[in-house]
Every structure is written in C-alpha cells, then in structure tokens.
Amino acid sequence: GAVVSQHPSRVICKSGTSVKIECRSLDFQATTMFWYRQFPKQSLMLMATSNEGSKATYEQGVEKDKFLINHASLTLSTLTVTSAHPEDSSFYICSARDRQLGGLNYYEQYFGPGTRLTVT
Amino acid sequence: DQQVKQNSPSLSVQEGRISILNCDYTNSMFDYFLWYKKYPAEGPTFLISISSIKDKNEDGRFTVFLNKSAKHLSLHIVPSQPGDSAVYFCAASSLILGNAGGTSYGKLTFGQGTILTVHP
Numbered sequence: 001g002a003v004v005s006q007h008p009s010r011v012i013c014k015s016g017t018s019v020k021i022e023c024r025s026l027d028f029q030a031t032t033m034f035w036y037r038q039f040p041k042q043s044l045m046l047m048a049t050s051n052e053g054s055k056a057t058y059e060q061g062v063e064k065d066k067f068l069i070n071h072a073s074l075t076l077s078t079l080t081v082t083s084a085h086p087e088d089s090s091f092y093i094c095s096a097r098d099r100q101l102g103g104l105n106y107y108e109q110y111f112g113p114g115t116r117l118t119v120t
Numbered sequence: 121d122q123q124v125k126q127n128s129p130s131l132s133v134q135e136g137r138i139s140i141l142n143c144d145y146t147n148s149m150f151d152y153f154l155w156y157k158k159y160p161a162e163g164p165t166f167l168i169s170i171s172s173i174k175d176k177n178e179d180g181r182f183t184v185f186l187n188k189s190a191k192h193l194s195l196h197i198v199p200s201q202p203g204d205s206a207v208y209f210c211a212a213s214s215l216i217l218g219n220a221g222g223t224s225y226g227k228l229t230f231g232q233g234t235i236l237t238v239h240p
Contacts, residue, residue, distance in 0.1 A: 006163075046228070
C-alpha cells in the first residue's frame with residue numbers, strides 16, 4: 001500500500017515552454033501533498049504544500065506564479081513549471097500524506113519516484 | 121538556516137558490521153523525527169521514526185536513538201548489508217509549528233543526506 005506515482009519520470013523541454021508534472025496517490029486518499037526539489041548532492045527542499053480544494057502554501061523564495069500547483073482531487077496534484085529556464089532543471093519529487101492516518105503517523109509522507117526535468 | 125544537519129556526507133562500512141548515521145537539529149520545537157532511504161533517481165522510502173517522548177525505537181535491523189538534550193539522533197543498522205547502500209536522510213517535524221495559523225500540515229525538514237556504502 002501507500003504508493004505514489006509521478007508522471008513523467010523524465011522530461012526534456014525547451015527554454016520558455018511550460019511543463020506539467022503529475023503526482024498521484026494510487027491506493028489512498030491524500031488531503032495533503034508536498035512538492036520538493038532536489039539539486040545534485042543536496043537535500044530535498046520543500047517548495048510548497050498542496051491541500052485538496054484550496055490554494056497551495058509556498059515556501060519562502062519559491063515563485064508561486066512560476067510553479068503552479070493544483071490539487072483538484074484527493075488523489076491528484078499537479079505542478080506546472082511555467083516559462084521554464086535552464087536553471088529550473090532539477091529533480092522534482094512529490095509526497096503525499098494518507099488522510100486515514102492519525103496520531104503520530106500523521107507525519108509520515110509517502111514519496112513518488114521523482115521527475116527529472118531538463119530545460120535546454 | 122539549516123535546521124537539520126547531517127554532518128557526514130558519506131560513510132563506508134563492511135558487510136555485517138554496524139552502520140551509524142548521525143543527525144543534529146537546532147529547532148527545539150521539532151517533536152517527531154523520521155529516517156528515509158533514497159536510491160538515485162528514485163523518491164525516498166520511509167524507514168523508521170521516533171517521537172520526542174521516546175529515546176529509542178527499533179524495527180528489525182534498524183534502531184533510531186534520540187537524545188533530546190543534545191538535539192541529536194542516530195540511526196543504527198545492524199548487521200549492515202550491501203543492499204543498504206543508499207543515501208539516508210533524516211527529517212524532522214513539529215506538530216506545534218505545523219499548527220501555526222491554524223493549519224496543521226506536518227511539514228518535514230530534511231538534512232543533507234549521508235551516502236552509505238556497505239562493502240561485501
């Protein structure tokens with residue numbers, strides 16, 4: 001159980017175009033999904049928290065107009081990188097929290113396999 | 121401001137011996153800690169966690185120790201196996217901080233990761 005998928009796993013796009021990444025919880029409902037970014041040999045940096053049916057909460061320094069997040073259902077969140085530039089090239093990972101879990105299990109996040117974005 | 125730190129970028133251990141991965145944190149509001157394992161080009165997978173009300177949690181070959189006064193936690197893997205070779209991230213969360221503004225979302229703050237290599 002607790003499987004999170006991401007699509008696509010790898011994408012190459014030209015500078016100035018937009019790219020959409022999907023994150024799905026396959027066997028559970030996720031009221032909250034998180035989007036992270038990881039640079040080579042660095043930690044996972046939280047970009048934003050996505051709550052179903054409401055606006056995403058962005059971390060300081062993350063441009064909300066550039067990284068559009070939509071969490072339209074309990075099993076799907078999307079991240080759209082708009083007008084992508086080479087510096088946006090990175091490994092993007094989503095995670096989801098199972099709405100059924102309570103107590104201390106509330107903290108546990110299940111991660112997707114990640115999406116490698118390369119902007120040329 | 122790196123609130124969760126893993127000061128050892130890498131660790132090399134012989135198969136069958138103990139692996140000890142360390143993590144320090146600075147924010148005393150953190151009350152739940154998790155360890156994740158990550159392979160290249162994949163999302164992190166949850167390993168083990170510990171609440172601040174405990175000082176030890178054990179699950180098979182994995183044991184996490186928490187020293188609140190020192191703001192330090194460690195992950196012990198005994199015996200180490202070649203398949204344990206991966207990047208290990210510690211993460212911390214705070215129900216209190218997550219409740220700021222009335223929104224509890226259990227945000228995780230990750231350390232930089234430690235690359236563990238277990239030699240046959």
